[in-house]
Amino acid sequence: MRAGPAAFAAAFVLAACSGEAPSEPAPAVLVVAGRQVDFVRELATGFGEGVRRVPGVGQKIIGPETVDNAAEMRMIRGFLDGKHGSISLFTFAPELFADSLGKAAAAGTSLVGLHTIPAPGSRVPLFIGNDNLAIGTQLGEAMAHRIPAQTEGLVIIGSPYPGVVVLDQRASGVRAAVEKLRPDVTVLGPFDTKQDPAANKQAWKTLQEANPHALAFIGVGGADAHSLAELRDTHPTRIDGGVGTDPKALSVAGTGALVLVSTEPYLQGLLAGAIQARCAKDGDELPAGWLAVPGLVVDTVNVGEIVARQASDQARRAWFKPQADAILANLPDHLRPLVEAQ
Template sequence: MRVGAAALAVTLLLAACGDAAPSTPPPAVLVVAGRQVDFVAELSAGFVEGVRRVPGVGHRAVGPDIVDNASELRTIQDYLSGERGSITLFTFAPELFADSLGRAATAGTPVVALHSVPAAGSGVPLYIGNDNRALGGELGRTMAGRWPVDAEGLVVIGSPYPGVIVLDERVAGLREAIQRLRPGVTVIGPFDTKQAPGANKQAWRVLQEANPDALAFIGVGGADAHSLALLRDPTTTRVDGGFGTDPYALEMTAAGDMVLLSTEPYLQGLLAGAIQARCAKEGRDLPTGWLPAPGVLIDQARAPGVIDRQKNAEARQAWFAPLAEEILGDLDDRLRPLDDAR
């Protein structure tokens, strides 16, 4: 019933899109980097669900299995001419795609940028993603609340992709919140923790060995939370922080040993799929601007509910249905200028 309500909300997108419908809408296409990356799989699953709610529109997901920016760039070349409809793009390297997306815009191909802020010159009309500085600040405030007001010591921050805007914004939000609330605490980093699972875990092991008395280790990428959870042992007493819904990290959070901030990639994909499919079916322009996607703080109290929702597709659909309905039914009021995206 809740899923049906969210499906109904998609029909409200008519006001967000603009002219007459084609007889046979092209499929909604999602282009991603690294389909085997957990949160990318969540983006993809949500995208499929969003498109599915618009009858008569098919979907396709393309991109390399492992993170390979060059391979993703080659893949997107087949979708730039406008002949295959609109596309949604998630990439770890938006600057690399600026020229290609600019050509797509010139050719009339509508593009939705997903999760990563599009680079200047891309010509992308719509971006769906978090306010990453705000999410970093929320996690930072929660972490700071775990320490005494007069706490002193180190907090170590790591990032698998230093220089990527969305991750750097999370770092900025974390640093500002912690330093404002706990001025005696020194925040160091972000250190490059690498994306590959083995390299990421080793990077965090080295950081922990070098800073054995740190108040906390906080990672801003999904791989970081996984590694930080695996590196804990029965003698570890600190509370670490991370982003995402990694199963091991969720278990640690349920035990009170970690705090997580989920960027809700499933919801982001769902919103992109629903908007793209609706506009394709109606033959209308994409809405313009930045659609901020909410995240959720996961502490010990919330962890069991999130663990339950992550068990299967049906549970996720039911969980996100009311929020999807709310956002899609109020799209115009939620859109912000694309230049504000961070």
């Protein structure tokens, strides 16, 4: 397993976990947008596993099937009064929830950000997620090392949500790494590749048709990796890059034609669920700071291991257990100042 320092999308965990431990802890609730999105499903699966690590605490996972900020807002409104136990909120638009989260904090609900940096005003003391600049740097370095030195040409970066902080940071990391290691290469983008799967695939098809001789196409969102894998041709000299563990993308990564960086959403969800559940059961206050979850480069060296890991919930649980155990056993050692989150 290769892991570096490390987070498309946004998330928050809310937990009413202070004071004396209740005799019957309230369930840990996860509210998400876009339950059909692959990495959201992994967040939810990991969250459930994290809660199950703490006997006596129940769980509930709800949210719209598609990305719908308004529907998500309606679902969470009834849980913000500090009386409903621990609540995890995943949203693609953290700034839209800042006011509600601030009011929740004022009502006594402890807040934790998951996967994306909390928006100003949300009064979130704990953030669990990647170092997204590092995620981009990992991907950019992996791609640059596969481009021969002194090669001239184009590298095209795409993002399904330009302007979303975590994705912009990934794109910045990719650009900086490629330009540093391959100064003769021209990096363009990030271009808007859209979140909708069909629109995303068409956006990448258009970019490839407009740049048929590009050295590489690199996407920083989960939808990008799937589209790049589906559009992959037999071009003998091009290697593309993406983020995530989409099954189709993993298949192409096994051929050496695609390099991936996994943001490890299962582990992020697991840590959030376990911390919330333990807090709810013991009545302890949540820790404060940034719990950084490292990314993982996936290529021909380890793709077989990752495919096996992703094959079942049981395999994921076994694969992540040592890493999760180590973090949860020494949580203070893994926390960084929240102001450093990126």
